[in-house]
Amino acid sequence: CSDTPPPSAPPTQATTSTTAAPTTTTAANTGPLVSVQDVDPSILVEARYFTDHNFVGERIEGYEANKCLLMPQAAEGLKRVQAELKPKSLSLKVYDCYRPQRAVNHFVRWAKNADTRMKGEFYPTLGKDRLFPDGYIADRSGHSRGSTVDLTLVAVPPPPQAQYRAGDALVSCTAPKERRFADNSVDMGTGYDCFDKLAHTANPAVGQPAQANRVLLKSLMDKHGFTNYAQEWWHFTLRGEPHPETYFDLPVR
Numbered sequence: 001c002s003d004t005p006p007p008s009a010p011p012t013q014a015t016t017s018t019t020a021a022p023t024t025t026t027a028a029n030t031g032p033l034v035s036v037q038d039v040d041p042s043i044l045v046e047a048r049y050f051t052d053h054n055f056v057g058e059r060i061e062g063y064e065a066n067k068c069l070l071m072p073q074a075a076e077g078l079k080r081v082q083a084e085l086k087p088k089s090l091s092l093k094v095y096d097c098y099r100p101q102r103a104v105n106h107f108v109r110w111a112k113n114a115d116t117r118m119k120g121e122f123y124p125t126l127g128k129d130r131l132f133p134d135g136y137i138a139d140r141s142g143h144s145r146g147s148t149v150d151l152t153l154v155a156v157p158p159p160p161q162a163q164y165r166a167g168d169a170l171v172s173c174t175a176p177k178e179r180r181f182a183d184n185s186v187d188m189g190t191g192y193d194c195f196d197k198l199a200h201t202a203n204p205a206v207g208q209p210a211q212a213n214r215v216l217l218k219s220l221m222d223k224h225g226f227t228n229y230a231q232e233w234w235h236f237t238l239r240g241e242p243h244p245e246t247y248f249d250l251p252v253r
């Protein structure tokens with residue numbers, strides 16, 4: 001089954017819950033969220049929305065650090081997946097974890113403006129006006145509930161990661177791995193946040209070994225309690241998540 005993002009009118013504010021009592025004692029106020037690297041330091045973090053290398057082309061509001069915050073239950077699930085990957089000389093790399101509601105609101109504002117500077121890589125075949133209606137971005141995202149994560153697989157030891165600089169030439173995320181942006185991940189058939197049918201997890205047009213890599217990631221995540229979103233091979237939500245109705249707005253710091 002898939003975690004279908006519910007359609008709804010764009011919220012102007014998070015429903016809740018910045019007032020929830022903190023359950024951790026970290027320096028930053030992370031409410032009930034924990035840093036995944038405190039739970040398993042071997043999990044790689046490349047928080048794309050903290051950088052310019054994303055579909056908007058600039059750092060997204062609410063991301064103040066290269067950190068992955070999640071509910072403890074979700075972080076523990078990732079730790080179990082990581083343990084299964086270790087004998088295969090593979091690691092998880094997370095691209096996005098908890099997403100503040102203000103970041104979602106930034107996406108909503110961006111969708112209404114005329115800027116298409118990142119189209120060539122991230123939505124090469126779709127108008128940006130289709131990204132929300134077609135389900136590639138949600139105006140009420142599971143990420144804001146703290147139990148949804150975008151992630152991939154990386155070989156261990158991890159190859160060096162290329163750095164994107166604003167203004168670099170863009171290559172379609174649907175291009176073969178050798179031509180598209182040099183992510184240090186294994187081949188998943190498309191780049192991250194590739195808003196295209198080729199990113200649909202079960203798309204048979206994806207070649208081997210990318211298809212096998214998708215199956216491996218999905219099956220291990222499923223085994224440890226996460227459900228994949230059928231339109232995005234990288235997007236998973238914890239079943240039985242602890243705050244299914246709460247859209248948090250604490251910054252990631």
Ligand SMILES: C[C@@H](N)C(=O)N[C@H](C)C(=O)O
Pocket residue numbers: 005096135136137138139140141142143150193232235
């Ligand atoms: C934007 C993309 N990374 C993503 O997470 N999409 C889903 C549908 C979401 O916004 O929740």
Ligand SMILES: [Zn+2]
Pocket residue numbers: 096143148149150234235236
């Ligand atoms: Zn996602």
